[in-house]
């Protein structure tokens with residue numbers, strides 16, 4: 552029987568450095584593109600980086616570079632070109648014609664990986680939406696391209712070019728599909744919202760971070776779960792939540808979620824809105840960082856940018872510097888010192904080798920004791936000193952007086968230490984009354 556073996560695509564990576572980034576920094580974005588390519592199961596055969604102030608509108612890179620690539624494509628039997636940026640439809644078309652290769656841009660590559668890794672119904676729907684939206688935006692560009700050549704939308708008579716009509720039909724078709732999918736995703740969001748609401752009596756801690764930082768490994772260690780861990784980008788696409796007993800007293804809900812990346816395609820951020828809700832609604836974020844990556848501070852910035860985009864940049868954050876087993880040499884020691892100075896709210900761990908967890912737990916417990924939340928206290932009218940203590944130490948959100956019981960009903964923004972103190976004073980007072988009666 553003939554063996555069917557899937558032929559692995561052979562790819563060249565192509566990048567254009569407009570001079571905004573230093574050479575080494577730019578190289579690292581191409582390293583990341585290489586990691587993405589491998590994650591997508593293609594073999595990287597070579598890379599071409601050109602420094603050019605502005606991309607060539609027709610071919611993205613310059614003519615000379617294209618000629619070089621055309622020659623090498625033949626010699627190295629390459630069938631795919633992967634670009635470090637997004638291309639315009641016209642650029643993609645021109646380069647494909649010149650090189651006879653499949654053309655993949657950065658967003659398409661990421662979308663492909665997402666499509667490969669999507670397992671649950673929700674993730675599949677979200678990725679389908681992202682794909683449709685990306686195609687739609689490409690068609691829109693094409694449409695604008697056409698209308699520019701032809702003199703603008705609505706400026707011509709009823710006869711339209713076949714290409715243009717087809718594009719418009721496709722656009723409508725895609726738009727229809729997009730709205731159907733959006734509705735289905737919203738329905739699904741409602742279901743998960745109910746689940747989330749049920750969990751609100753506990754504090755929610757979400758694990759965030761760059762893709763491949765070790766978020767799932769950390770989650771598995773903390774929860775004794777067996778979520779998928781792999782040296783791949785975007786191994787996790789769904790969020791998973793578990794209740795965890797941190798010590799005898801403290802229980803929190805902890806959530807593992809999708810990783811972020813530099814230049815995360817915008818369509819993905821919007822499509823994965825419901826998955827990212829776990830992040831926007833968390834009380835505390837554990838920002839996991841791969842401390843062994845020389846670029847880790849740039850990654851932290853990228854993650855913080857995505858957090859801003861999803862309006863989660865006001866959350867309390869603990870930085871978890873992971874993979875510290877890989878930075879045990881002297882330069883690693885300096886790096887640790889430097890990071891500790893820049894990120895005081897941080898801890899170094901190795902999720903793989905189980906070191907540093909107690910410190911993570913302690914930090915989370917400390918945080919929980921400090922965090923503000925709302926609680927209602929009923930303070931007897933004869934405890935006037937306690938009422939003024941609360942007025943001074945905590946924010947009173949609402950207050951009323953219960954005439955029947957002669958009690959102040961105070962809804963107060965407090966933290967757990969303060970709340971415990973108030974509760975104790977009320978209990979002591981009750982006990983005193985009981986003894987005196």
Ligand SMILES: Nc1nc2c(ncn2[C@@H]2O[C@H](COP(=O)(O)OP(=O)(O)OP(=O)(O)O)[C@@H](O)[C@H]2O)c(=O)[nH]1
Pocket residue numbers: 760761762763764765766767768769779780781782783784785786787788809810811873874875876877900901902903904
């Ligand atoms: N050396 C070392 N490797 C680690 C450590 N933690 C995780 N890894 C490895 O890093 C890779 C990524 O781990 P994951 O837990 O899947 O990372 P993630 O952040 O969940 O990644 P995505 O879900 O893809 O965003 C795996 O190969 C892990 O074995 C660590 O402390 N030390």
Ligand SMILES: [Mg+2]
Pocket residue numbers: 766767768779780786787808
């Ligand atoms: Mg993961």
